[in-house]
Amino acid sequence: MATEKVSLKLLVNKSNRTVLFAEAGKDFVDFLFHFLALPVGTVIQLLTKTGMVGSLGNLYGSIEKLNDVYIEPSKKDILLKPKAPSCVSEIPLILPETSSDSTPKTYYRCSYRSYSNCSNYVAEDPSAQCPQCNNSMNHPITLVKSLAGNPAAAAASAAESNSKVGFVHGVVTYMVMDDLEVKPMSTISSINLLTQFNVKEIRHLEEKVVSLGMDEGIKLLRTSFHSKKVLTDVFLDDEEIMIK
Structure with a gap:
């Protein structure tokens, strides 16, 4: 906070x-x-406890009370915590x-890698199957940006970002x-x-x-x-x- x-x-x-x-x-x-x-969901989340004008707070509260029998848990978070x-x-x-949405994304590669071509594929979903060997692509990998190997360029980029x-x-x-x-x-x-x-x-x-x-x-x-x-x-x- x-x-x-x-x-x-x-x-x-x-x-x-x-x-x-x-x-x-x-x-x-x-x-x-x-x-x-x-x-809108974030605004209601901030104001619900202190009171807000209108009925959107009631709509927000009704979604909070719905259990998984009536609403998909993942979809519930989209509404309550956009x-x-x-x-x-x-x-x-x-x-x-x-x-x-500033949280860094996680990418995955094939966990088996029995074939050399397995390393050619990357997925955003760990449940995806490798097109080469059909094994799960659930091994997390790190995305390396081009500026990582250039400290001077990285510093310049950071300074420019701070100014903006x-x-x-x-x-x-x-x-x-x-x-x-x-x-x-x-x-x-x-x-x-x-x-x-x-x-x-x-x-x-x-x-x-x-x-x-x-x-x-x-x-x-x-x-x-x-x-x-x-x-x-x-x-x-x-x-x-x-x-x-």
Whole structure:
């Protein structure tokens, strides 16, 4: 289970206790964007224990209760523990770990190998039969990538992969609105927002730095399904902010 924290800087209007926007880096924006890549079953799995709006939780629960007489066990896991895209597993999530298709695949070769041609075949299923001798192909083998013998190329590839982790570029600061609209941060856009929200006195504004961990992450995901003021509901719901 992930334990990482993400910092977020909020600009709060103390007069009505709302978040105007958040100043966020790549880590938080990647976290928000990966919501859209999560399978529905994974979202329900995350939110069922804390409550969720609608009836999908009941559908999920009914599948959990069905025994093997009524549903194929392997198909049950596909519904209850769906695999998320590999790009999701690359993000330093602050949600509980979920299934991902990033698990390395296991391949198999013929276990008998009485003929030299047996080594020409490889299978993904250990119950497959060797086309040459008809014996089971259940001997696991390791896939060796071309970069394995070239440390310099492997290091360069790893560096390039790290720079491309997630969805957005890390050199940009982002503005995340209370309703989770995301846009690049700029001084002009910030000033325009103050006019848009009818902020007449700077003393009514407060900068607040918050940490987003697993509990806040799940709350943010849940709140995003029914609220247009997500950041306010998640970070200011239990607080009182007084105008000085």
